[in-house]
Amino acid sequence: MDWTWFLFRFNGRINRARLWLSALVVFCWMAFAAAALAGTSKLLGHPATASFNLTDIFAALDPDTFHGLTRADILPGAVHLILTPLFAWVFAAGAIKRLHDRDRSGWWMVPFFVVPGLVDQYADRIPGTIAPAIIGGVGALLCLWGFIELYCLAGDRRSNRFGSDPLPKVQSRGRSARQAGSQSGWDQHKALEFTPHIATPPLAAAAIGSTSRPPK
Numbered sequence: 001m002d003w004t005w006f007l008f009r010f011n012g013r014i015n016r017a018r019l020w021l022s023a024l025v026v027f028c029w030m031a032f033a034a035a036a037l038a039g040t041s042k043l044l045g046h047p048a049t050a051s052f053n054l055t056d057i058f059a060a061l062d063p064d065t066f067h068g069l070t071r072a073d074i075l076p077g078a079v080h081l082i083l084t085p086l087f088a089w090v091f092a093a094g095a096i097k098r099l100h101d102r103d104r105s106g107w108w109m110v111p112f113f114v115v116p117g118l119v120d121q122y123a124d125r126i127p128g129t130i131a132p133a134i135i136g137g138v139g140a141l142l143c144l145w146g147f148i149e150l151y152c153l154a155g156d157r158r159s160n161r162f163g164s165d166p167l168p169k170v171q172s173r174g175r176s177a178r179q180a181g182s183q184s185g186w187d188q189h190k191a192l193e194f195t196p197h198i199a200t201p202p203l204a205a206a207a208i209g210s211t212s213r214p215p216k
Helices: 003-008 016-043 056-060 071-101 106-125 130-152 168-184 202-212
Strands: none
Touching: 003 016, 003 071, 016 071, 016 130, 056 071, 056 106, 071 106, 071 130, 106 130
């Protein structure tokens, strides 16, 4: 598999299994980066807690995130500012290729990821109590819809405008194996057929009888 295309490019299609693999890669990268950042912060005498989240990309775009930062926040903030866009890129590359497999445009990432992320970042700043709850509920529903669409539903079983089905070879091998099995299987009717006994030809029987008689 071309890992550069798989992790960083947006063209083509991938199936559900590869999208789960892409999510696993992003999760492992975030866990490793968080552990490395926590260890480095501890060596520098700063708090050793660190975590990464894909929605941090929206926090990086929020000016209020950088208000009141201390010297201890400079290193974690710089690492988040560098790595979070990378993690979001890999996630978006896998999700868009999966949308292509569903015969959907990559612009569906806007309601499935961008809108819920913005709601999560800014909903608590909306005045009132009913409006934030309604907007938060809409964001949660969009996020759930996107999860079902990307991670649960099967892809288009034919070639579409984004490429060919990522599973044709597996299906064709399965069909050929089933056909070969049906052709080489045990035929009960043939196995139960009996070959009739062929009688000895008359001339051969006469010859055998003449040779078996004693001489006079």
